[in-house]
Amino acid sequence: MIQVTEHAAERAVPTWTARIRADEKLLEVRGLTKRYGPGCSSCHQPETGEWHSSRCPRCGTIWACRSLDFHLYPGEILGVVGESGSGKSTMVKCLYFDEEATSGEMTLSVCPGDGNLLQASSQRKRYVRNHLMGMVYQNPYLGLRMNFSSSGNVAEKLFAASQFHVGRVRRRAAELLERVEIPLARMDEPPARFSGGMQQRVQISRALANDPPILLLDEVTTGLDLSVQARVLDLIRSIRRELGVAMIVVSHDLGVIRMLADRTMVMRHGAIVEHGLTDQILEDPQHPYTQLLVHSLL
Amino acid sequence: MEAARIEHTRPWMNRPAAAYNFAFLDEGSKREIRRKTLKAVAIPGYQVPFASRELPIARGWGTGGLQLTLSLLGPNDVVKVIDQGHDDSVNAVSIRRLIAETSGAATTEDTAKATLIQSRHRIPEERLRADQILVLQVPQPEPLRRVERSERLTRRKHAEMDYSAMWLALYEGIVRWGDITLGADYPVMVHGRYIMAPTPIPRWDNEKLHQAEHLTLFGAGREKKIYAVPPYTDVIPLQFEDYRFRKESFDGKACRHCGSTDTFLDETTDEATGFTVYQCSDTAFCRKRRGEELP
Structure with missing residues (x-):
């Protein structure tokens, strides 16, 4: 069990950092399945590995994620591509416990005593959400309190980690907001007054508040204009370089994946159809669907 | 009796x-x-x-x-x-x-x-x-209603002792007004x-x-x-390490009836003179102090 760093001294190093080894899988997921509906005998044992949609033709059950296996090493960026409805977002929501997975296993090397985190108590899940993972949503309204101050949005995460000294909390919030290039003069303005790109950057600083080893990014650049996209992508790359945070980047945009991801997996109809090094997938796609994706890249 | x-x-x-x-x-x-x-x-x-x-x-x-x-x-x-x-x-x-x-x-x-x-x-x-x-x-x-409207979610927050939203509300007061701004129902x-x-x-x-x-x-x-x-x-x-809870202060004020300086005072206006005056909020206690027999 990891000790919660209660009333930590100023910027104590999180207890999990000592447990991270570069050659050990940080996150491992086995058989992650998310189903909406009861399921039936024909979709529990699909005759072929490939479906024509994620919906079972007999009972109408939606299989958003079908037995996904993957892992993540420390400091690595894993890209997830696929068309709308392929189950990418459901997958990260399951990892962040926003959605309850139907079945599957998820283990983190930084908390080996916990076993399968998908079965953990809600208190334990909340600990993992607050200390070990950060999430950046496509829609900033999901990840931020729009009418509270930006520094307060970051501070909320620090309160969850039992830091109750306003001076120290504000110094940490300022440090994080500065890191994502929010001018300090605006740190107490609500995100509702910010542009879309700034809101995404406030979300990123909030996600980084407790130095999590894993960051989940769900379509972070979708809906931003190209120059703003480039700045957010630059920021994500520099965070990885300087803080060594491992990330799962979900996007339907192959350009984003090419720029960020070391490894990539391609999802379709709730299943992983291909995975490998990003360059390999983009240069020499094997699966017909991946070939279609790569060839339709402008 | x-x-x-x-x-x-x-x-x-x-x-x-x-x-x-x-x-x-x-x-x-x-x-x-x-x-x-x-x-x-x-x-x-x-x-x-x-x-x-x-x-x-x-x-x-x-x-x-x-x-x-x-x-x-x-x-x-x-x-x-x-x-x-x-x-x-x-x-x-x-x-x-x-x-x-x-x-x-x-x-x-x-x-x-x-x-x-x-x-x-x-x-x-x-x-x-x-x-x-x-x-x-x-x-x-x-108490969480001011930060969370849904009853289902406030119950879950209590169950998990997830009180960061409440602390955030206190923090926002400090950011905006320089101090904790909650009055009654603290x-x-x-x-x-x-x-x-x-x-x-x-x-x-x-x-x-x-x-x-x-x-x-x-x-x-x-x-x-x-x-x-x-x-x-x-x-x-609830209080932060550097912003403590403080109760109301009545420094230099006293009850106009019993002269008390150690009770909670109400502020009213003297009808005759128009001046602001203070009197005990607990009227029974005030009367008792003045030696009145209470019913």
Whole structure:
């Protein structure tokens, strides 16, 4: 069990950092399945590995994620591509416990005593959400309190980690907001007054508040204009370089994946159809669907 | 003590008390309320849902407190009812009359003589004893309501002790106004577990709940919740390490009647001179200090 760093001294190093080894899988997921509906005998044992949609033709059950296996090493960026409805977002929501997975296993090397985190108590899940993972949503309204101050949005995460000294909390919030290039003069303005790109950057600083080893990014650049996209992508790359945070980047945009991801997996109809090094997938796609994706890249 | 006799100005109200069950509520209802009260005492600060009954006063006018009082009442009890420190405001008088008429229990204005005290927005200045019970009327039992609208989510937050949103609300006040801006109904941590709304009592009264000798019960009739602070329970106001909880200050002010400088004061205007003056909010305590005999 990891000790919660209660009333930590100023910027104590999180207890999990000592447990991270570069050659050990940080996150491992086995058989992650998310189903909406009861399921039936024909979709529990699909005759072929490939479906024509994620919906079972007999009972109408939606299989958003079908037995996904993957892992993540420390400091690595894993890209997830696929068309709308392929189950990418459901997958990260399951990892962040926003959605309850139907079945599957998820283990983190930084908390080996916990076993399968998908079965953990809600208190334990909340600990993992607050200390070990950060999430950046496509829609900033999901990840931020729009009418509270930006520094307060970051501070909320620090309160969850039992830091109750306003001076120290504000110094940490300022440090994080500065890191994502929010001018300090605006740190107490609500995100509702910010542009879309700034809101995404406030979300990123909030996600980084407790130095999590894993960051989940769900379509972070979708809906931003190209120059703003480039700045957010630059920021994500520099965070990885300087803080060594491992990330799962979900996007339907192959350009984003090419720029960020070391490894990539391609999802379709709730299943992983291909995975490998990003360059390999983009240069020499094997699966017909991946070939279609790569060839339709402008 | 002799039960106070009340002659009604409305003759149709002069029905014999026997027309009602003792203390108005039927025995089944009282038992329900007592059971929920016992549960509330067993889990300090936890809001226990209960089947709130219809009463001859409207919900939101003290029905939660009244139901607790009626379920606790015995023939030998002496009842005091206060409304914002006064014994003689309309609401306090109506509730006191209802209790006296339907139970025959004696009433008093003297805090020390009462066994059961129902109050709204104040805790009496005199420290209560172990043989006294304080019942507070609660408009909004959920301290997290100001940060979370959904009942389902506030319950989950309590269950998981997930109080960061409450701390965020305090933080926002500091960012905007330079200090904690919550006044009455200042949230408190009970027994190191649940954040509780102490009802809109001034911050002045919060310390009277901490490690108190008496039992305090909270009843919210409209919101259908009962909760409790048992005797000798920690009740600590939320505060940051560098921004502490402070109670109201009356430096340099004194009650215009009794000259008190150590009680919670109300600000009013002297009708003759037009000057701002201060007087004790707890009127019974003020009169007692001046040597008056209280009924």
